[in-house]
Amino acid sequence: TRLAVCAIVLASSLWSLSSAPAMASTVIKVGHVEAPASSLHVTLERVAEMVAERSGGELDMQIFPQSQLGGQREMTEAVQLGTLELTVAPTAFLGGFNPVASITDLPFLFPADPQQSQKIREGQFGKDLCESFNSSGVVCIGIWPNGRKNFTSNLPLTDLEAFSGQRFRVMESSVLVDQMRAIEVTGVPLPFGELYTALQTGVVDGEENPLDTIYNMNFFEVQDYLVISEHGAIEDVILFNPAFWSGLTEDDRTMITEVFAEVVPEMLAHKTAAAARSLDKIREAGVDIREMSAEERNEFRSVMYPAARQAYLDKAGDAGAELLKVYEAEYDRVTGQTNLNK
Amino acid sequence: MRLHEKRISSLNGVLCVVRLVERVALVSLLLIMVLLFATNVAVRQIGGPLAADLAWVDETVRLMNIYLVFLAAGLALERGKQVAVDSWRETIIARTGLPLKRIIDLTGLVFSLYLAFLSIRMARFVWSMGQRSATLDIPIAWIYIAPAIGFALLALRYCASLFGGIDRYTAAEKGHGE
Amino acid sequence: MILVAAICALALILLVAGFEMLMVLGLPVLAIKSGFFANLPDAVIAQKLTGGINQSLLLAIPFFLFAAELMGQGQIAGRLTALVRSVIGHTRGGMGYTTIGASMGFGAVSGSAPATVAAMGHIVYPELRRSGFSDRFSLGLIVSSAETALLIPPSITLIVYGWITGTSITALFAAGLGVGLLLGFAFMVLTAVEAHRTGVKGGERPTVKAVLGALRNAIWALGMPLVILGGIYGGIFTPTEAAAVSVVYAIVVEAVIYRTLTFAMLCNVAERSAIQTSVIFLLLALGSLLAYFTTLAQIPDFILAGLAAVDAGPIMFLIVVNMVFIIAGMFVDPNSIQLILVPPLFPVALSLGIDPVHFGMIVALNVTLGMITPPFGLDLFVASSSLRKPVAEIIAGIWRFILTNIAVLLLVTYVPGFTAIFSALAR
Ligand code: NA
Ligand code: NA
Numbered sequence: 001t002r003l004a005v006c007a008i009v010l011a012s013s014l015w016s017l018s019s020a021p022a023m024a025s026t027v028i029k030v031g032h033v034e035a036p037a038s039s040l041h042v043t044l045e046r047v048a049e050m051v052a053e054r055s056g057g058e059l060d061m062q063i064f065p066q067s068q069l070g071g072q073r074e075m076t077e078a079v080q081l082g083t084l085e086l087t088v089a090p091t092a093f094l095g096g097f098n099p100v101a102s103i104t105d106l107p108f109l110f111p112a113d114p115q116q117s118q119k120i121r122e123g124q125f126g127k128d129l130c131e132s133f134n135s136s137g138v139v140c141i142g143i144w145p146n147g148r149k150n151f152t153s154n155l156p157l158t159d160l161e162a163f164s165g166q167r168f169r170v171m172e173s174s175v176l177v178d179q180m181r182a183i184e185v186t187g188v189p190l191p192f193g194e195l196y197t198a199l200q201t202g203v204v205d206g207e208e209n210p211l212d213t214i215y216n217m218n219f220f221e222v223q224d225y226l227v228i229s230e231h232g233a234i235e236d237v238i239l240f241n242p243a244f245w246s247g248l249t250e251d252d253r254t255m256i257t258e259v260f261a262e263v264v265p266e267m268l269a270h271k272t273a274a275a276a277r278s279l280d281k282i283r284e285a286g287v288d289i290r291e292m293s294a295e296e297r298n299e300f301r302s303v304m305y306p307a308a309r310q311a312y313l314d315k316a317g318d319a320g321a322e323l324l325k326v327y328e329a330e331y332d333r334v335t336g337q338t339n340l341n342k
Numbered sequence: 343m344r345l346h347e348k349r350i351s352s353l354n355g356v357l358c359v360v361r362l363v364e365r366v367a368l369v370s371l372l373l374i375m376v377l378l379f380a381t382n383v384a385v386r387q388i389g390g391p392l393a394a395d396l397a398w399v400d401e402t403v404r405l406m407n408i409y410l411v412f413l414a415a416g417l418a419l420e421r422g423k424q425v426a427v428d429s430w431r432e433t434i435i436a437r438t439g440l441p442l443k444r445i446i447d448l449t450g451l452v453f454s455l456y457l458a459f460l461s462i463r464m465a466r467f468v469w470s471m472g473q474r475s476a477t478l479d480i481p482i483a484w485i486y487i488a489p490a491i492g493f494a495l496l497a498l499r500y501c502a503s504l505f506g507g508i509d510r511y512t513a514a515e516k517g518h519g520e
Numbered sequence: 521m522i523l524v525a526a527i528c529a530l531a532l533i534l535l536v537a538g539f540e541m542l543m544v545l546g547l548p549v550l551a552i553k554s555g556f557f558a559n560l561p562d563a564v565i566a567q568k569l570t571g572g573i574n575q576s577l578l579l580a581i582p583f584f585l586f587a588a589e590l591m592g593q594g595q596i597a598g599r600l601t602a603l604v605r606s607v608i609g610h611t612r613g614g615m616g617y618t619t620i621g622a623s624m625g626f627g628a629v630s631g632s633a634p635a636t637v638a639a640m641g642h643i644v645y646p647e648l649r650r651s652g653f654s655d656r657f658s659l660g661l662i663v664s665s666a667e668t669a670l671l672i673p674p675s676i677t678l679i680v681y682g683w684i685t686g687t688s689i690t691a692l693f694a695a696g697l698g699v700g701l702l703l704g705f706a707f708m709v710l711t712a713v714e715a716h717r718t719g720v721k722g723g724e725r726p727t728v729k730a731v732l733g734a735l736r737n738a739i740w741a742l743g744m745p746l747v748i749l750g751g752i753y754g755g756i757f758t759p760t761e762a763a764a765v766s767v768v769y770a771i772v773v774e775a776v777i778y779r780t781l782t783f784a785m786l787c788n789v790a791e792r793s794a795i796q797t798s799v800i801f802l803l804l805a806l807g808s809l810l811a812y813f814t815t816l817a818q819i820p821d822f823i824l825a826g827l828a829a830v831d832a833g834p835i836m837f838l839i840v841v842n843m844v845f846i847i848a849g850m851f852v853d854p855n856s857i858q859l860i861l862v863p864p865l866f867p868v869a870l871s872l873g874i875d876p877v878h879f880g881m882i883v884a885l886n887v888t889l890g891m892i893t894p895p896f897g898l899d900l901f902v903a904s905s906s907l908r909k910p911v912a913e914i915i916a917g918i919w920r921f922i923l924t925n926i927a928v929l930l931l932v933t934y935v936p937g938f939t940a941i942f943s944a945l946a947r
Contacts, residue, residue: 069812083561096475191400191576201754201757373790414794417798
């Protein structure tokens with residue numbers, strides 16, 4: 001009989017489309033590509049909580065993680081269409097919507113110091129980057145730091161020369177392919193879902209990702225060497241559907257923007273803790289780990305940055321050149337050094 | 343009656359041309375898809391920086407596959423290959439006397455036309471947004487033009503079946519799967 | 521509630537009346553859209569239809585279908601069968617074992633059960649009858665042996681499951697090999713019992729020379745699984761790329777080595793494969809639209825809450841899952857069922873601690889079962905058309921095989937260690 005009850009419950013649950021709650025509040029559907037345990041998702045849940053509280057339950061954010069509502073390209077398109085109210089998207093996936101956004105693919109975009117980085121993000125550069133989205137059918141209300149990429153490989157990564165001749169998986173971006181070409185690495189764009197198998201089988205030698213991704217996706221199981229290079233920035237933009245956004249009250253808009261800015265320290269803390277935890281686990285698994293020194297960072301930057309910069313300029317045109325100028329000025333101002341590697 | 347026959351024969355003329363175009367397109371698409379993917383594997387095995395130059399292969403083959411899928415939809419219906427549970431169809435027709443086949447064709451026609459219409463609207467919207475693809479750098483709108491064409495071809499077949507230009511039901515009985 | 525009932529009734533009516541599955545899935549989805557998600561722009565339908573199938577992983581499907589068609593039409597299927605028969609054909613009921621072995625062998629190069637039925641049926645059927653098996657048993661055996669092709673890699677069913685759930689295809693393929701071998705073994709036991717019961721004779725014991733001759737004849741055919749599996753597990757290419765390579769291999773073997781494949785035949789086979797691809801992908805596209813609405817309605821949460829309410833654990837859950845799949849599989853195309861049921865059930869399975877690969881095997885076995893269960897069994901229809909036998913005659917011989925299949929399903933469901941061993945071997 002318990003079986004019968006169970007079957008009935010299951011059937012009636014499948015039935016329950018009908019019991020979708022009557023909508024007294026405004027639903028904000030949020031889609032993203034990361035796992036439920038990711039810093040992004042955890043922070044978004046915090047945002048949902050704060051938004052619900054401060055709107056008196058009027059605004060109800062429903063978060064759909066892990067590409068449940070489609071790949072990032074589709075979700076961004078859905079935000080343009082209005083079938084999705086909000087997506088928090090890594091800029092690396094948005095070059096097709098806004099070529100200017102590929103600027104975040106530049107290697108060593110931010111200095112090693114997280115505080116200096118946050119200054120650049122909050123300054124004129126961050127504002128201009130965010131605004132550059134507003135002409136592509138979405139409203140950007142902020143940028144979230146979502147970690148730094150590091151190199152892993154099955155071949156030693158002792159120094160710059162050691163990279164030469166290796167094959168690395170990169171995301172689909174000409175800037176990333178060219179940054180790799182500068183250090184004589186062949187950048188092979190492969191879908192993320194095929195990366196584990198590709199590393200396991202040696203289709204590529206290595207890859208670049210944040211530490212928690214390397215751990216959560218089990219890439220460390222099929223990689224022998226890790227260099228904590230923090231060479232690539234993962235920047236997420238917060239994109240609203242324009243019609244939905246302008247339909248909110250002025251107060252709600254301000255409140256939401258503030259909440260997203262307020263939680264940045266929490267997100268950074270969560271990300272840092274996740275990275276530290278992941279690093280321990282990766283070390284336990286016997287992966288050869290080393291940290292990139294400040295001199296080495298400069299050395300890699302001096303080779304990689306100019307090549308990637310040129311690829312970016314070729315791709316992003318005049319608008320890109322303008323943003324690049326703003327960025328380089330900000331970088332020099334914040335770090336107090338002149339940007340030597342143009 | 344004469345008029346009806348005339349209409350069918352002009353419909354058949356159209357179908358002949360459409361069929362030829364579809365067949366040539368499908369065969370070339372599938373063969374080129376295989377060739378591109380295999381070349382990609384071969385180039386990577388040989389190694390060297392050429393592999394990065396073939397970054398566009400995956401996206402191209404995906405796009406071609408979408409066209410393959412939608413361009414074959416009409417032909418599949420005409421040949422009776424679209425899956426359907428037809429075990430009870432004849433019995434229902436005999437028992438109730440309903441013009442069931444016509445109802446199916448008519449519903450299919452409306453269904454396909456509606457989806458073709460939605461696809462065209464989607465393609466126009468995405469075109470207006472100017473979204474471009476990651477590696478090929480062509481307008482993303484192209485991927486939504488495929489279903490627009492595909493459902494139009496499907497609608498054409500439902501229409502032809504409705505007016506007796508093709509006999510897809512007999513084709514289905516003859517060649518289940520095969 | 522009334523609206524849901526109406527939509528379910530609509531789907532059922534369309535199904536029974538013989539509308540194309542395209543509409544059996546499509547019209548209810550349109551009804552769901554306008555009934556429950558009226559405030560969503562209609563464009564979402566067009567977007568999901570193409571977005572859902574625009575995936576690298578799914579590219580394996582047209583390629584594996586194409587390769588299977590090439591080999592079924594060409595020489596590879598026949599030569600594989602001849603080799604298996606030369607080795608075990610002489611034993612009592614040997615032609616039965618040959619049918620199973622050859623289906624498994626062809627399954628190792630083909631990802632689709634209907635393709636396997638079509639390729640094997642006309643080769644083995646006359647021989648089965650000649651060696652003394654009854655008509656019913658012969659037909660049942662041909663249809664059900666082909667199921668192993670869906671489990672033994674490559675497998676389109678497992679690729680689709682991996683696409684829906686994000687499970688590693690490599691791990692699924694490894695476990696699928698184990699489950700496929702188990703199912704084949706179960707059918708062999710059934711065949712042995714039948715052979716002894718009805719006094720089926722064996723053939724003549726073959727000479728060593730004959731075996732070697734058959735081996736030499738089949739050597740290129742045997743190379744195919746080696747290329748596919750060796751390539752995937754040996755680190756040369758991903759499963760998707762393996763599919764494209766298998767097409768090239770099949771073309772080279774059939775056209776250059778066996779010299780039987782002409783350009784006109786190649787075009788014909790390509791066209792048929794394109795049509796098959798289209799049929800499968802249109803269902804995949806509509807399925808992903810349906811899955812999208814299930815996600816929006818947060819149905820897995822409701823199921824979980826329901827299960828928690830009656831305090832049901834994984835064992836109870838899996839019983840219900842199997843019952844739902846078996847019943848649905850009788851009436852609906854099993855690939856469509858996978859699209860409808862896996863998206864809401866998978867997250868529930870995960871939260872009950874069921875391993876994704878293990879759940880995948882349960883789903884795959886249910887899909888294979890659905891291929892042969894009447895009234896709607898795709899393989900039954902394919903066998904009917906390629907052997908020119910009425911569907912009713914084929915159904916008459918299928919019952920024992922269905923029961924055997926269910927026994928294997930229960931074993932795999934409740935002995936998760938079996939799946940775990942094979943997926944661990946892949947590592
Ligand atoms: Na197979
Ligand atoms: Na069935």
